[in-house]
Amino acid sequence: MPSSRRLRLFVPALLCALAVLAARPTDVTDHPSGSGVRLSAEVARLYEAAAATAREYEAVRRAAEEERAKARRIEKLLDRRRREIAVMHKDLGRIAREQYRKGGGLPLTVQMILADDPEKLMRGHRAVWQADAAVDHALEESRRAEERLTADEAKAATARQRLERRNAELAGLKQGIERKLRAARARLQGRADTSVAAGACPGAVRLDQPKADVTRAWVAPVERYRLSASFGSGGKRWTHRHTGQDFAVPVGTPVRAVGAGRVVRVACKGPFGIQAVVQHPGGYYTQYAHLAAVAVDQGDRVAPGQWIGQSGSTGNSSGPHLHFEVRVTPAMGSAVDPVPWLARRGVTL
CATH class of the missing domain: 2.70.70.10 (Glucose Permease (Domain IIA))
Incomplete structure (x- = not known):
């Protein structure tokens, strides 16, 4: 038989428990089953996973598109640079033809002896040399720029390919998650329909x-x-x-x-x-x-x-x-x- 002290403690506790039960809504059951908890949690987890995968997929897709746009911009710059180099090559040809026309294949000393105005001849040669050097310098700069652009284009292509591979992986992952989510959603709805038909809501x-x-x-x-x-x-x-x-x-x-x-x-x-x-x-x-x-x-x-x-x-x-x-x-x-x-x-x- 319990002591009088334990009995005094038990009676108020029992009354409190009854009051709590009486206060609860009559159309809601006490607790869902363990499987119901797991099912709802699984749907929530898959929902979040699908949303996160979709966000990453979209971010990677945008990044791949940016790399494609970058490659297109680089290709345009390369085309322009190549046209500039072609023009410079024409200039070099023109300079070479000018040198040949004025001096042919004769050494400069012989040209000066035969020239009516040696000083004017020297000024002309200096101008041709300067133009030649300027075109050579510009050609070298253009070649280096072309090499840099070609390297950048290759990097953009590599980055795009890597992003596209990742997006293919994400697409497969997304499909798998969505397939599991559809199945879990169907089970969750079926469980809910059963509860409503019975008039006993899960907790x-x-x-x-x-x-x-x-x-x-x-x-x-x-x-x-x-x-x-x-x-x-x-x-x-x-x-x-x-x-x-x-x-x-x-x-x-x-x-x-x-x-x-x-x-x-x-x-x-x-x-x-x-x-x-x-x-x-x-x-x-x-x-x-x-x-x-x-x-x-x-x-x-x-x-x-x-x-x-x-x-x-x-x-x-x-x-x-x-x-x-x-x-x-x-x-x-x-x-x-x-x-x-x-x-x-x-x-x-």
Whole structure:
């Protein structure tokens, strides 16, 4: 039998535990399974790897294009330099012909003896020598410049070939990552559909947050997207008008809190499928719907840009996207247009 002291400690602890359980939302299960955690984490990791590989691929592609442009510029300079050398060769030929015409093959001493004006002859020879030396000097400079340009052209070609090989490697790596990502996304969506059909949402999957810190107070709910259905638009899937802004993104895309706030709801029933609602200072609420997974629990505090879930196609959805709403209450029916609302906070979609 426990001592009276242990019993006194046990009863308050039990009451606290019951209070915590009672405070938790009824439509969210306690914890996801280990496989669910691994799957969400795998999708997030592959998403980041695919994005990083795409960024490197694009950077290498631009660098290779710069090397090609550099090689084209060098080739133009070489062409010009070769034309200049051809002109100089013509000048040398002209000088040689001038020397032959004036003196033939006679030695200079004999020319001076036979000349009517030896001094004028010497001045003419000096001018020819100077022109000859100038053309020789210019030719030598041009040859050296041509050698340097040829070496630069070879370096640019080598660098371009190296970059193109790297891009071929990255293309293969990118395809492999995207193939794995597609398979993982399909599994994640299948798991989400099963959870929604059962009406029992998986608990929060604590995703590793991105390294880059967000310094702005407000951000877009996803980083890379295509805007689809807008606020107020009509459609057969809505009773009246569309109440948010849709972001067309693949399954598993990290969904971010647009600003600081507190999670007031996580649920997976109804037309919105898996969703999260965040309350922000100032009385506004944002909703993130049709998710494949959530990374927060009710009551969590979130920071701007923090990953709070992964996009999906749960609930009344015709394809993968994020349905984003801004409301004046946490409930449906109080939505305002999110595009100007974000614009007033410095976020242009």
